[in-house]
Amino acid sequence: MIRLVLILLGFDYLRQRARGMFWLGIGFLAAGVVLFIDGLDSAHFFPLAWFAGLLLVGGLGTLVVAMVGAGGLRTMRLFKGLALVVAASLVLAGHHHGHFWLSMIFGTLFLADGLLQCVSASVVRFPRWRWAVGTGLLEVLIAIFFYQPYPTNYQGTVPYALSLWLLFGGWSMVMLAYRAIRVPQSATIESLMHGPRRRRGDAAGDAAGHGGSHWTDASHAPTKRVTKTLLFAPAGHATHLPDEGAPRLTVHVWTPSGSGQQPLRRRPVFDRYIAAVDASGAIWTGHTALEAPEGIYISFDPAQPLSRTPESVTQALRATIDNDVPGVFEPDCVTEASRRGDSTVRVHLRNYDAARLQRFWDAWRADTTYNLTYRNCAVSVARALEAAVEGALMRRRGRSGQRQSWTLLLQTLCMPELWLAAQLRKRGKTMAWTPGLVRDYARALSLLVDPHAHPHAHPRRWWRLGLAAMNRWRRQRRQWRTEDNQVQAE
Known part of the structure; x- marks a missing residue:
């Protein structure tokens, strides 16, 4: 996901902020380690209830915003909102059962993704397929860790999941920033992410x-x-x-x-x-x-x-x-x-x-x-x-994007369209790009780089979308009241 964000922000963004991105990645790694250790101790310091409350508010807000969306954008927001509400409800349910089912969900997702990556990489055998198999096996091990109750009887599920996101995201930031510091100014994001050229001498097919x-x-x-x-x-x-x-x-x-x-x-x-x-x-x-x-x-x-x-x-x-x-x-x-x-x-x-x-x-x-x-x-x-x-994101923001670039980075990370595009990109890289994947990937990218085609897609206007949804409900209630009055008059 981090790599896709930096593609959308561009190499100039990364090069100008490479050192800041490097230390931000180090901060993510440190925070991930601290959260993981706290999870091993039954999350004594992590504010589970407070975090679950934020998830619940975010999920409900996303569902409200989804009511005024349309098409694929509405579906993505509904999925994101329901996922956040379910996760928050399981955490707030407390005791053993809520944490147990949340851990089973996380474990199943990691297991399915890891097995799919291992099998597809073993079949296709693209360059560095062994690395893909290794990361798939790592996901399987993470799934086993979520499945078994030791050492906290599932109490540390949320800190574990959050720490993994911070660790993987921080590692990507550190590696990309390190490469950006060392490469010449003529480099591109593509050259940073795709590494050395292919052994067949392909100029672009690395x-x-x-x-x-x-x-x-x-x-x-x-x-x-x-x-x-x-x-x-x-x-x-x-x-x-x-x-x-x-x-x-x-x-x-x-x-x-x-x-x-x-x-x-x-x-x-x-x-x-x-x-x-x-x-x-x-x-x-x-x-x-x-x-x-x-x-x-x-x-x-x-x-x-x-x-x-x-x-x-x-x-x-x-x-x-x-x-x-x-x-x-x-x-x-x-x-x-x-x-x-x-x-x-x-x-x-x-x-x-x-x-x-x-x-x-x-x-x-x-x-x-x-x-x-x-x-x-x-x-x-x-x-x-x-x-x-x-x-594309920096071109869309112009000078305001230059001034608010760190805010733009955080906003982009919270967009459901980014999650969808990142998952499609991962499937294409670790399995095989197909016309079907390219179709959905192009749709997701278009929602990210051209959000004004969908008036409700702009992440900075979530409160306006909430007001629009409330106004829509008020109009619907007035219509129902009018119809009831007409029926009574007859």
């Missing part, structure tokens, strides 16, 4: 650049599809945001369920995020591309169509050199649509940096090596998106 599955067939005829356009763009705000007529970055997604030529065997989650299987057993994962008005079109395919049989797919899943094949970049959207058909889903963003996107594109297209789970269409678009939105 150790974090593995990702989703993708199969193409240049011979299949275009089919008609219903296109869903998701416009996440601001209506204009002073001079810091693009106006309504500003150029838009477009992410095109051809969903797996819309790519098959035969009836599909429906598997809701599998179809959305991994692949769709048709009646003949062929595997379809869809496709994704990125289009910028400056003339950039990023769409990466294997030069020769890959087999869709389960045996061939299983063999090609590992991100090893022997699975590298020649790739080709599509020339433009019109050419691709004439062969593949119109994209099923489109996500638009206006707050992006065209120069950063161009630099990424110049480096990325220098290598045409295609790998099914390491360097493909989904990875290309995900990496291009991160390059394009680098520093």
